[in-house]
Amino acid sequence: MSFFTYKDVYFEDGVKVLEVNLLPEKYCNFDCIFCPIGRSQNKIDEKVSFEDQEQDIKELLERIDKNEIELVFINSKGEAFVNEKLSEIIDLIKSKNVKVRLLSNGYVLGKDECRKIANKCDEVIGELKVLEEEDFQKVQRPIAGYTIEEYISNMIEFNKQYKGKFIFEITIIKGYNDDQESIAKLKTIIKQLQPEEIQVVRLEEEHFQKKLGISDERFEQIKKGIDVILY
Template sequence: MGGFSYKDIYIEDGRSVLEVNILPEKNCNFDCIFCPIGRAQNKVDTQKSFDKMDSSLRELEKKIENTKAELIFINSKGEAFVNDKIDDIVDLIKGRGLPVRLFSNGYLLGKDEYMKIANKCDEVVGELKVVTEEDFQKAQRPIKGYTLVEYISNMVTFNKQYKGKFIFEITIIRGYNDDEKSIRKIKNIINEISPDKIIIARMDDKRFEKKLGIPDERFVEISNALLNI
């Protein structure tokens, strides 16, 4: 099984963006209960080989040429670092003179081998969904041995040495991080990581929206509190 998949090209801040998923199926170091992609049958945080990578790289080249994309966004089904060709993928895009945005949940950014790859990218996105160790273990179900403290520390370590634009995406989830105590914790985490840009998101998948979604008024209130620190 192999191959990349793509979203339709779209405009963001005046640039045409080509979004590519470099994983043929979900491969992640987490198994979040609210993941829109579904369950991670095999949690993994080491690189693995996939089929059809040579043809996928050629296809990516053609996509870049045909779409005239101005930014390539590697946003995959799971953790993109798992693909052992990710370094080649980034090099191919950079070789075409285009900027790369890489989405990672952020846990692996503290490891030297992955930090080196991420440092080649113009923009790196890390994320946060819960703020207690109990919720991290029960709701995000990471690989055994992972901790929330290390998760945050890895992003802090990465961003201290990163020369590009670090984007921190925080998803507000009802019952997990929407109370005042959690918002104070998130503010402290933002200050620790010191990102270049903050994105406040919420559950927009219909399967989770009723149980985990945030009312508009509360979402605006939280967004204002976090974006103005």
């Protein structure tokens, strides 16, 4: 049964991009209350052997050739590292002289086996949404034993040895990280992490915006204040 799904091919800074999901449904180590995919029925951070992927992998490679893709963005329903064949898939994409961008929430980058796989990629995206332990447990609902301190540390230690482009995605959420104290903490984390690029975003879904969204003016203030760190 085919389960890889795709977004329409698009251009980003003149580069032709194919965005692909490698999971049949949501498999994630978090169960965030604001996740646009919904609840995690499969809260996991171990590898899963999904059957009948060969046809999906073949189709992915055919799409790359047919559309003359220059970069494949692996953006899955949850944590892409769960797919046991992730490393093999990355190798096959790279064999076509095509770049790979991998989205991970970043927590599993503390695992040696995950670092080795991520190191194959040209770009890796790590995420951060809240800063306090209580908030992390309450709204991101991670696997038992996860801590916000380890989460941040895993990304910092990964990027120290990573040779590619590390992209740090920060989601600004009303009441959780939009105050001045939180912005100061974010700046400290950024200086420790030293990402090549920062993406400051906010929750886009309308039903989340009512309670967790911030004004356009405040968002731009925060974004400008964070962006200046890299320059």
